[in-house]
Amino acid sequence: MGTFYGADVSALRQLGQRFKTSRETLSRLDATLSQNIEAARQWTGPDGRQFRADWSANHRKALAEARTLLGTAERAILRNADEQETASRGGSSGSGAAPPGNGTGYILSDRPDHSVPRCPVRGKPDLSEERLKELQDKIHAAADSDNFFKGNDSDVEDLRKALDGLTPAQLDQLLGTLSDDELKALGHGLASDGKGLFNWEGTTAFERQAVLDQLLAKASPEQMERVKAQISWAQPDGIAAGDAANPDGGPQTPKGWVTPQGPVISSSQSILDIRQGGYGDCVVMAGLGSLINQDPNWARDHVTDNGNGTVSVKLNDGGHERWVTVTKDVPADANGNPQGAKGNAGGTWPMYVEKALAQVYNEDDANDPVNPGAPDDKRYEPGNYRAIEGNYGTDAMKYLTDGNLSETHSSSDVWKAADAGRPVIIGTHGEAPPGAPDGYVAGHEFFVTGVDDSGKLVLQNPWGPHKEPLHITKEQYESMFGNAVITG
Template identity: 50%
Template sequence: MRDAGGRWKGSDAERFRSDWESTHSALLAKVIQALADAGRAAALHADAQERASSASCHGSAAAGPAGSPGNAASGPAARNLPDRTDHSVPRHPERGRPDLTPKELHRLRNMVSAAASGGNFLAGNDADVNRLREALAALKPAQLDQLLASLNDDELRQLGAGAAGDGKGWFNSEGTTPFERQQLLDQLLSKASTEQVHRLKDLIPWAQPDGTAMGDPARPEGADPSTTKSWMEPRFPVIGERPSADDIRQGQYGDCVVLAAAGAMINADTGWAREHVTDNGNGTVSVLLFDKNGHEQWVTVTSDLPANSKGAQMGAKAGFGGNWPAYVEKALAQVYTEDDSNDGTKEGTPPDQAWQPGNYRAIEGNWGPDVFQYLAGPDITRTTAADDLWEAARQGRPALVTTLVDLPESPPNGYHTSHAYFVTGLDPEGNLLLQNPWGSHYPVLTVTPQEFEDKYQDASVAR
């Protein structure tokens, strides 16, 4: 029997509801939990297998020459990922027409020549580099291709060499900063045709960072250094249909702070990845980062990623919401200037050094506020006070937490020393929830205010 609203009523209905509430719902909840546990176990096993297979050859010769594509689908975890359409927001949707006049082309070619020359000891070529960048910013993609086609290989090599210098002169102490250099490269790479992108990558060495790794010392098996210089072209999209914090899956690089910061940003704003990372459709990817003046600037890199000795992605792994974390790594490696020589290294390997922009090793083992400012802007607060961190979590602000160097007494399951986690919120009891950037299948840490002050080093909070 059903009532006027179509709901089942009567003694049979009441008996079913009673059985459901007392027995069936509990059994279903157990099944759901068992499936979730099995999924996490499978993901952990896949991660362990992938690390073991790459560790067996770390430090060996590269699987292929630099720039050669690898097998993007290798590794158990990768085979579980769907091949989806990219959902990037295009930066340059209209290519325009190659309609530069001979006079305009001549003017631009002269600007290229001035930027390529560092011979002016009074002024350097810093201003020339910036003038060229501003001129390129006004061009449509088809016009840029017209200019690039008019330049021979030697002219492009000289431009790369000139922009790679410090740009300083007698009256210019700062010179060309890494961000200014990358802004010039951004205008070239983000708009160029695929053919010209390959040409620029071949002729400008600093268009590609050094992909070697110190490794992640926080892993239970220790750091896994790599000297491979192989690159691969991933098949998974840069931006999937629904990017989320579950896409954060740290790879072989010891850059937990970078991935924790990225996780904190997308946890606070689910649209962050789509607004800050985009596939340009020409073999390049652009990432929007903050420069030292607190201004957002696009950093454009080629779409290939460092490969381990088995040909799989060495950095952050693709998630169901896309491969965007790997490009945050790559773009940051191109402009990061905060590295120091205080990172620990594996026994028997050379001591750490301060790596310059253009090296993945520069983004390994760094301090929370230093990294966070590139993703969230300069307004970063470091705190050891639980009240400050809990208030930030209640407000939904991005935050990451770092653990102690030495293992504390009675550490919770999933606690790793010298590691960074990102805040995902508060549970119903008011405890802080921390996600491991190694992946959402690792244990979530539930932290009380007293535990934070006793067992954690500090927190970095963004506005």
């Protein structure tokens, strides 16, 4: 009888499921306790206020940290199960991710990044000639945008489903059979108005991005570069007006692209990672600050480094979660630094939420403020960083959340949400009012981090942690700030 080396894959997966169940139990407990604490408004006075402040500032964060540890363990367990299963199938004691040059992909192990690739097991390039021909036909159909009556929208969805069923190694096998001209034609077809005469919606940004997601997230680095080079809209346009709220802000014209150093997801994430950069997307960055303040796991759950030079970001499309995959390079300024959001100790993840959002954002209304002397604003289609500048809190936040949003100017509603630890962003007036506190920025968005011991609302500027937070009273909020957007 031979000796068995390795782990019991079934037992590992069961253990991973138990960790997941425990993590979900903590999430439900967090939600239930938060609702009960918020409902106990009859407990007034300093003791009640202190209890609610302690809950938001300390106890909820402890629960979140416990969920983070459980989630990290769960992902490690499932990754080990995948690697053990792959090694067992291949008769190898390796990691399951084959080294470059053997036709199955690239190494994903031992990365400094703390996110988990969506496709850690590469598989084998084992598509039959018949299956390759079938997939090639689907690609050619999606690339054909000339059918006036039928359009190619159904072909695009058919191709997405077919690509979704491929392993990374199979996708690379398919891409290896396509010429650069065929990839270019596919990009043109995906970007066309693909629903024909009798359905005027057109192929949406999320629909075409869903196909690009499959091509980028699973491809080897070499094939990923081919896709990026041949599909012109695989990169958003980095030209933008800049941050109109910043006296030093001006038009943003990238001088190239740069791949930021450091992991996308580090060991822990927090509001310290929110550093806006040169784009005028304070609403987006404030929204991210409010979400990571409420749930330190948000970045881990929504952003992942695929290990092949791409990053996937989970956004929301009308109540449906959608992966949007972008390449790791971002627009660079004249000094070769990222032009938009900056990285910090928690990783470079805000850069990729910003980039993914630029690819699909479709709420630009041509009413954004611009700095004096800059060209007038106009509406920008998805695929432009300019589109995510300015705009309204509810418009941006519905891409980052499930869309359960409320807009209010009631100080009671805002303080109640802050006490409960719910994500809240608040805008300022177009001009600074008399008596505005130090740190007030006109025409800007802040995010709430809690309520202090004196009952004041604490606001953080998304320009970065170097900006001192504002502590404001209800009277200041009602006279100096605009509407708040509350999530949940």
